[in-house]
Amino acid sequence: xKGSFFVLVVLAIATINAQPVANNNTCLAANVLTPYNLVSQxxxxxNNGTCTNFHSTAGACATPGSVANAMTVHNNWLAMKAxxxxxxxxxYINATVxxxxxxxxxxxxxxxxxxxxxxxxxxxxxxxLTNWWSKISxxxxxxxxxxxxxxxNVFNNNVSNIPNCLNxxxxxxxxxxxxxxxxxSFMWSTNDARCPGDLSLGVDLNSTGNALNNCASLMDTxxxxxxxxxxxxxxxxxxxxxxxxDNGLSNAWCQSMQSAxxxxxxxxxxxxTLLVExxxxxxxxxxxxxxxxxxxxxxxxxxxxxxxxxxxxxxAGAKSMCLFATTTSPANLVxxxxxxxxxxxxxxxxxxxxxxxxxxxALFALMF
Numbered sequence: 001x002k003g004s005f006f007v008l009v010v011l012a013i014a015t016i017n018a019q020p021v022a023n024n025n026t027c028l029a030a031n032v033l034t035p036y037n038l039v040s041q042x043x044x045x046x047n048n049g050t051c052t053n054f055h056s057t058a059g060a061c062a063t064p065g066s067v068a069n070a071m072t073v074h075n076n077w078l079a080m081k082a083x084x085x086x087x088x089x090x091x092y093i094n095a096t097v098x099x100x101x102x103x104x105x106x107x108x109x110x111x112x113x114x115x116x117x118x119x120x121x122x123x124x125x126x127x128x129l130t131n132w133w134s135k136i137s138x139x140x141x142x143x144x145x146x147x148x149x150x151x152x153n154v155f156n157n158n159v160s161n162i163p164n165c166l167n168x169x170x171x172x173x174x175x176x177x178x179x180x181x182x183x184x185s186f187m188w189s190t191n192d193a194r195c196p197g198d199l200s201l202g203v204d205l206n207s208t209g210n211a212l213n214n215c216a217s218l219m220d221t222x223x224x225x226x227x228x229x230x231x232x233x234x235x236x237x238x239x240x241x242x243x244x245x246d247n248g249l250s251n252a253w254c255q256s257m258q259s260a261x262x263x264x265x266x267x268x269x270x271x272x273t274l275l276v277e278x279x280x281x282x283x284x285x286x287x288x289x290x291x292x293x294x295x296x297x298x299x300x301x302x303x304x305x306x307x308x309x310x311x312x313x314x315x316a317g318a319k320s321m322c323l324f325a326t327t328t329s330p331a332n333l334v335x336x337x338x339x340x341x342x343x344x345x346x347x348x349x350x351x352x353x354x355x356x357x358x359x360x361x362a363l364f365a366l367m368f
C-alpha cells in the first residue's frame with residue numbers, strides 16, 4: 001500500500017508541474033499580473049521598502065504601491081478568515097454529540113450533569129483550553145471514554161494553530177506577490193491542472209511545506225467533519241457517519257495526507273507535497289465560509305440522518321496564486337515574504353471573552 005501511495009504522489013506531481021516556464025530575469029506579462037490587481041510596469045529598481053531584495057535588485061515589474069496594496073487587502077481578508085476558522089473549530093464539539101446520537105451512544109433523554117446551569121461552568125471556565133472537556137462534556141460525557149484526551153487535543157490544536165496557520169499563509173502569499181512582481185529568475189505556469197488559468201509559482205518544497213504544516217491541525221478537523229477522516233488518527237470513529245463533500249479538500253486528498261502522516265519521517269516530503277498542492281492564496285479550502293459553518297451547525301443540532309445534510313458548496317473568493325514544488329530555481333517564499341515590507345500579523349482570532357462567548361452560543365443547545 002505504501003508503494004502505491006508513492007506512485008500516486010509521483011503521478012500527481014507530474015500532473016501539477018504541467019510544463020512550467022522559466023522566468024529568466026524578465027517581467028511577467030501584464031495579462032498575467034493584472035488579474036491579481038498588480039499594475040504592470042517596465043522593470044524598475046525600487047527602494048521604498050516593499051519586497052526588499054527583489055524590487056531593489058532585480059527591479060519591480062508592477063508599481064510598488066499596487067503590490068503593497070494587494071498584500072494588505074489579502075492580509076485583511078485573512079484576518080476575517082480567522083473568525084471563520086474559529087467558528088468552524090467550535091463545530092467539532094457539536095459534531096461529537098451528533099455522532100453519539102447517530103451511533104446510539106446517547107439519546108434525547110440522556111441527562112446532563114446535575115450542575116447544568118450554563119452560567120456555572122461559564123463563570124468557572126479558565127482562559128485556557130486545558131480543561132475544556134471536563135467543563136462542557138455534559139451529555140457527551142460517555143463518548144470516547146478512552147479517547148477524550150484525543151478529542152481535547154484535536155480541538156485545542158486547531159484553535160491554538162489558527163494564528164500560526166494564517167500567519168504562514170499570509171507570509172507565503174506576500175512572498176508570491178513579491179516574486180511574481182519582480183524581474184527575477186523563477187519557475188511559473190498558468191497551465192497547472194489544479195489551477196487552470198491561475199498563476200502557479202515554483203517553490204522550495206521543504207521551506208514551504210514546513211511553513212504550511214502549521215495548518216495541518218485545521219486540515220485535520222476539516223477532514224474529520226467533512227469526510228470522517230483524521231489525517232493523524234486512523235481509528236477515528238467519524239468515518240462511520242460523516243461524508244459530505246463541499247468542494248473544499250477532497251476525500252482523496254485527506255486519505256493521502258493520512259497515509260503520509262501515519263508513514264512518519266520517511267514520508268515527510270509527501271506531506272509537504274500535499275500541503276503545497278492544497279495552497280490557494282485566496283481560498284482556504286479547509287475553512288468554510290460563515291454561511292457554510294452556520295448551515296453545518298444547524299444540522300448538527302438535529303437528529304436528522306447524515307445523508308440528509310446538504311452542505312454549502314465552497315468556492316474561491318478571489319483569483320488565487322498556486323504553488324508547485326520544483327528543484328529548478330526554487331523560490332523560498334517564506335524568506336521572500338518576511339522581506340515584503342508588510343507589518344507582522346498575528347491574526348488573533350478574538351479576545352478570550354469573545355471566544356468563550358462563541359463557545360457558549362455553540363454549546364447552549366446541547367446543555368439540556
